[in-house]
Amino acid sequence: MSLLSIRGITQRFGGVTALTDVSLDVEEGTIHGLIGPNGAGKTTLINIVSGLVRPTEGTLSFNGRENGPWPMAHAVTLGIVRTYQQTRVFMGLTARENLRIAHVAGAGDANAEDLIDALDLGSSLDRVAGELPYATLRRLSLALALGLRPKLLLLDEPAVGLAPDEIARMAEVIRHFHGQGLTVFLVEHNMRFLMELASRVSVFDRGRLLFEGTPEAAQGNPEVIEAYLGRGLKKHAGN
Amino acid sequence: MRREAIMRWLLPVIILVIALAAVPFANDYILYVLTIAVLMSTLAVSYDVLLGLTGYLSLAHGFLYGVGAYTAAYLTTNSGWNFWLAMLAAALMSALIGAIVALVAFRTKGIYFAVLTLGIGLVGFQFFLVLEPLTGGVGGFVGIPGIPSLPGLADDPSRNNLVVAIVLLAVTYFAALVFLRSSIGAACLAVREDVTLAQSLGIRVGTARLAAFTFSSAFAGAAGAVFAAISNFVGPDDFSVMATGFQVVVFVVIGGMGTLWGPILGAFLVVCLPEVLRGAATYSVAIYGILLLFFILFAPKGIAGAVLALRRLLPARPASVTQTARHSEAR
Numbered sequence: 001m002s003l004l005s006i007r008g009i010t011q012r013f014g015g016v017t018a019l020t021d022v023s024l025d026v027e028e029g030t031i032h033g034l035i036g037p038n039g040a041g042k043t044t045l046i047n048i049v050s051g052l053v054r055p056t057e058g059t060l061s062f063n064g065r066e067n068g069p070w071p072m073a074h075a076v077t078l079g080i081v082r083t084y085q086q087t088r089v090f091m092g093l094t095a096r097e098n099l100r101i102a103h104v105a106g107a108g109d110a111n112a113e114d115l116i117d118a119l120d121l122g123s124s125l126d127r128v129a130g131e132l133p134y135a136t137l138r139r140l141s142l143a144l145a146l147g148l149r150p151k152l153l154l155l156d157e158p159a160v161g162l163a164p165d166e167i168a169r170m171a172e173v174i175r176h177f178h179g180q181g182l183t184v185f186l187v188e189h190n191m192r193f194l195m196e197l198a199s200r201v202s203v204f205d206r207g208r209l210l211f212e213g214t215p216e217a218a219q220g221n222p223e224v225i226e227a228y229l230g231r232g233l234k235k236h237a238g239n
Numbered sequence: 240m241r242r243e244a245i246m247r248w249l250l251p252v253i254i255l256v257i258a259l260a261a262v263p264f265a266n267d268y269i270l271y272v273l274t275i276a277v278l279m280s281t282l283a284v285s286y287d288v289l290l291g292l293t294g295y296l297s298l299a300h301g302f303l304y305g306v307g308a309y310t311a312a313y314l315t316t317n318s319g320w321n322f323w324l325a326m327l328a329a330a331l332m333s334a335l336i337g338a339i340v341a342l343v344a345f346r347t348k349g350i351y352f353a354v355l356t357l358g359i360g361l362v363g364f365q366f367f368l369v370l371e372p373l374t375g376g377v378g379g380f381v382g383i384p385g386i387p388s389l390p391g392l393a394d395d396p397s398r399n400n401l402v403v404a405i406v407l408l409a410v411t412y413f414a415a416l417v418f419l420r421s422s423i424g425a426a427c428l429a430v431r432e433d434v435t436l437a438q439s440l441g442i443r444v445g446t447a448r449l450a451a452f453t454f455s456s457a458f459a460g461a462a463g464a465v466f467a468a469i470s471n472f473v474g475p476d477d478f479s480v481m482a483t484g485f486q487v488v489v490f491v492v493i494g495g496m497g498t499l500w501g502p503i504l505g506a507f508l509v510v511c512l513p514e515v516l517r518g519a520a521t522y523s524v525a526i527y528g529i530l531l532l533f534f535i536l537f538a539p540k541g542i543a544g545a546v547l548a549l550r551r552l553l554p555a556r557p558a559s560v561t562q563t564a565r566h567s568e569a570r
Binding site: 050052072073075076077081082084088089090091092093097100101102104105106144145148 | 422425426428429432433435436437438439440441442443444
């Protein structure tokens with residue numbers, strides 16, 4: 001059964017059409033990848049699903065509820081939680097205070113100890129977020145989202161700017177919570193990271209859904225190669 | 240966190256003990272100045288819940304203080320209410336008016352919020368002037384009964400006033416601490432730091448801000464009731480934007496925003512300094528301005544920030560603790 005159904009979403013910003021009639025389903029218990037070149041509309045879709053932006057047209061259904069999208073605060077109570085491409089935590093507060101806010105904002109039953117262990121934040125708790133290293137901040141921002149006990153987690157490029165060992169750690173964290181029943185909708189530029197994690201991928205190009213299927217099928221699909229993967233390959237071949 | 244927690248609890252207790260210890264020795268004049276300082280501290284703590292916790296700069300706080308003062312004055316003088324009941328009613332009235340002000344003002348943010356609340360403060364001042372049957376208009380409200388005597392202080396109204404003011408400060412302070420530690424307090428901090436992130440965590444931003452404003456208004460109202468009973472007279476000038484509305488900002492900024500205990504020190508400094516420097520009474524306004532300049536230029540984190548910085552110069556402690564303290568002072 002699909003946890004999230006996106007139906008006919010179109011988003012225009014003035015004269016620019018960021019998304020054109022996008023429909024896709026995210027199955028419960030999967031890690032669903034979303035790829036596409038810059039400007040393909042991936043973040044716009046995350047913004048719509050999370051309730052930050054209202055779409056021009058189209059609807060969502062989530063976990064048996066119709067008539068979405070919902071405003072952000074409501075979406076969170078339904079179990080849709082997002083992270084941001086830019087690292088976003090409460091910079092002036094300690095990591096502990098950050099987690100307390102997430103704990104208070106969520107149902108209040110989040111297992112804080114498990115979060116702290118899984119994300120390796122134990123040694124950073126009493127430090128002010130603004131003074132933490134970048135990789136720790138990325139993990140803290142993930143902890144804020146996970147602290148809300150989402151059913152569906154929308155991750156907007158969680159691996160951006162991280163070193164290879166940190167990327168591996170991030171993948172491990174996502175698998176850990178996926179193993180506990182979390183469904184993940186993952187936007188990512190790092191192809192290896194995404195292909196390793198995702199069991200399904202949707203490929204976007206210029207605001208349209210180009211392809212949907214397994215990662216292997218995506219890599220073998222001529223249209224996808226032409227529109228996205230292929231450009232890089234041709235360029236390399238030309239060099 | 241730990242050091243911050245120590246200061247948060249220890250310092251007010253020390254101040255209370257000293258103030259109470261001084262009660263038997265001081266003369267009426269000193270008692271009066273101390274009472275006003277304690278009352279302004281109450282106002283400052285209530286205001287810090289709004290400015291320090293949520294980051295919204297309101298200039299309507301003096302007006303809400305006035306609403307409490309006039310409410311209590313009217314009820315005790317014209318309706319013959321018991322003072323304690325009237326104080327409760329004053330707190331509720333200020334909370335109600337405060338909630339209405341908040342619903343209007345929180346449609347804006349930043350500088351617009353400050354300007355809008357400035358407008359509300361100015362309009363409120365006009366209301367005090369024109370609603371003559373209720374407020375006594377420009378002539379003020381006269382003949383307000385004093386605070387009823389506590390057991391053992393029947394023959395000494397000055398000491399009685401001070402003790403009542405101290406008790407109100409203590410109640411306000413501990414209520415503010417409880418507020419800060421509550422889930423709504425956490426939500427307010429989130430709003431202050433990053434509204435968009437707070438929203439994406441499902442925090443009800445509107446509710447958190449409204450709660451902080453209403454809480455802050457209620458205790459301002461209670462302080463107003465005590466002020467009216469102590470002075471036996473209230474006039475519009477006591478609650479103008481340039482007097483009280485602006486003064487509370489100074490208390491909190493000089494004391495250290497968001498610490499709750501810092502603003503108590505700020506209020507004491509600003510109220511007591513001109514009295515100590517009585518010979519220089521002519522220059523008291525200038526001293527006031529210089530003080531503000533000094534703090535903004537050299538100690539932007541206020542007295543609280545300076546105190547914590549001095550303590551940090553003493554033997555080393557775990558880095559994490561100092562950093563937390565410093566940063567929470569910064570806000």
